[in-house]
Amino acid sequence: MAPRDALARKSNEQHMIEIDLEKEGVRGVNSRLHTLAKDTNQRHWLIKNPMGQHAIACGLDAPIIVEVGGHAGFYCGGMNKEAEILIHGHAGPGVAENMMSGIVRVDGNASQSAGATGNGGLLVIKGDAASRCGISMKGIDIVVGGSVGHMSAFMAQRGHLVVCGDAGEALGDSIYEARLYVRGKVDSLGADCIEKKMTDHHLAKLARLLDKAEIKANPKDFRRFGSARKLYNFNIDHADAY
Amino acid sequence: MCGIVGLYLKNPKLQPKLGQLFKPMLIEMTSRGPDSAGVAIYRNPAKKGFTKFSLAHDDAKFGWKKLAAALKSATKKQVSVQQIGNHAIVTTNAKEEAVTAWLKAHHPEVRVVGSGQAIEIFKETGLPEKVYEKFDLGKAKGSHIIGHTRMATESAVTTAGSHPFATGADLCLVHNGSLSNHNRLRENLKREGLEFQTENDTEVAAAYMTWKLRQGSSLKETLEAGIKDLDGFYTFCVGTHDGFAVVRDPIACKHAILAETDDWVAMATEFRAIAHLPGADKAKIWEPAPQTIYNWGGH
Known part of the structure; x- marks a missing residue:
């Protein structure tokens, strides 16, 4: 139990x-x-x-x-x-x-900024979350039954954001190490956020999160997104851009 | 920081209670805007061929009846007047341009705060509750109403700088946020012949909409063009002859919430303003998406 x-x-x-x-x-x-x-x-x-x-x-x-x-x-x-x-x-x-x-x-x-800067625990939103859901999240797990708005998981550092619906523009912009799972469409990915392979380990974790959130969904229907880790350090090859 | 609120009644049976339903909504937003308040109410549509002018004067004892009589003899048209606080509703079948030109020539101190078939605009400095009482809005009947509580950030606390701002016949605008390109836009609009009463950024947004509508754009087209041309942070609530619209900038960081039941649609900066409405506990509630036009009623 x-x-x-x-x-x-x-x-x-x-x-x-x-x-x-x-x-x-x-x-x-x-x-x-x-x-x-x-x-x-x-x-x-x-x-x-x-x-x-x-x-x-x-x-x-x-x-x-x-x-x-x-x-x-x-x-x-x-x-x-x-x-x-x-x-x-x-x-x-x-x-x-x-x-x-x-x-x-x-x-x-x-409304906007659900679970902002959360360090831990679980936030479950049965409906939709507006923009900036999980902004700067630092270890919280967020499960959204519906969709999330633009700039969700902006600068997310740790934790999981599970979206059973769609995600708005610039998902995971400037993301660090949080893991994002989206079942529906993603309008666009933010800087340094990329799609990543879903392994058995991720499927098992996602299944546990959905179970804990009491939301019925098949983990296999989700895609995973995370950091490309290219914004971590100053890159000398980009010096001309500054 | 400001508070904006709007209430559109889908069920006509509620119309006698419009002012009563709206009062706690406006007052709840006092903490977001204690400087001044304003309301645009849509009620008692004028007969065909007639226009209602909402006029304001700083002197509460101003002789409105005398003004109406003078306007009547100057235009040779029917003119009636009803004083409400330091505002007056003048109803006439004279041409709109003739009335505004006459007022400008003979009573430059009188401000035209709105005009149209159904719209009446009242705005004044002071706490929202006092403003609401001053204009006897608690007993007001009507189809829809929008309001604003102001905490001034970019221009002076004056009655003229209070919202709503009229944007043409039966249209008005309330705004939460601040525009960053209003000075340049104001200069451009002046060259197009638009006139301004204040240094207020929202007045520029209102003038912009007036200009677009004059050019023949529909309300939806006007609001869509506004998303491109108005730079800054904003949630707008726009009142129209038979409905209202809500639109937010692409970043959408100025708060807004919408609620709908079978009986009404309401918008507010914060839900606590809507919580007072009957059936709010069962309403469908959501935050409006950025650069999306939501409208009810209308054409």
Whole structure:
């Protein structure tokens, strides 16, 4: 059994604690979640009336489940550590930005810069993500059920971006070591981003990611992209270009 | 930084509540633009052959009735006037050019903020909530409405510099972002005979659209040409006689969100403005793609 399922089962055994964001405000809601000890028994929370407010459930640092009962504004789940955050709706710009660990799931679409600079953990977007998805990602895994917009995985350093739909222009521009998997078409690749061979090792990793994201897709339908590693160092042969 | 919001009612039954539905949308964007606010509302279309002028004067006690009477005797046409705050809606069957020429000659201090069959534009410095109340928009009925909350970055905080900017008959524009080629473009447009009231970049975008439309371009063609000719960061919301359009620059870093239900279509800089609408929790929500024209209603 995956750790998440174990956590979910444990949580379901308990009463879900409801917080009304409209009444308590973002600071009120977040400070209640921030004061929880890592071994708290209050492991399952529902934030009602999110009303598109910003920075909901940011900076969590405990293995709890937080459900956001509607559409979230900017930076929802930012800097998350260990928590599992379920957004039952749309997520605004910068969802799960700089996530360290844990899971953020978005039922709807996500605006731009989803998972930006994420260090770890898993971000799942069931719908589409707009531009700059995974910009400067540093180890996060991002699985998008739909398509991603332009400049996705820009300067991506580590981690995986899985796109079940299409990718917009300049995918993986100036990419370092992240791995990108796309099932649909790619409008264009950015500088230093190239298609790479899909080996059994990659297929197995992709299968694990899709499984963890609970998205049904055949890994064999995907193509892999990554860095040509030509932008790492100054190349004397290009001196005339500067 | 600015906030823009638009609401187009697909279900005519909601029309009596347009102003009431829109109020929290505009107010929610106060933190993005506390300097000034403006609204373009489409309501009470004038009879065929008549034009509604939205006029503004800095003096709230300005004698609009006197102005209307003078305009009537000068043009020998029908003129009616309704004062709303320091604005007035003048409805007349006189020719549009004749009215603007007469105003320029006799009342140069009166600003023409918009004109058309259905459009009425109200804009003023101050907090959005105060501006909304000043023009009694809470009870307004109508088919669609767009609004702007401004945090000025590139020109002064004045009523004239507030959005929306009219772009021709029944058309107006609100803008979040900044244009980088507006000075050169303004000079070019002046040579084409366009006039400017401010140093504002958005006014240049509005004048550009007016110029394109005058040349016979459709709204879609105008917006497509704008993507090529306007340089900078922008999300535009454009109000038309019977609908509205949204367009973003190719980089698309100025925020925008669209939401649609069976009853309405709404756009905003941030979703929290839309969250107040009935059915927003079940709406289809997405970020508009770059250099793509989204429009509702219209021809």
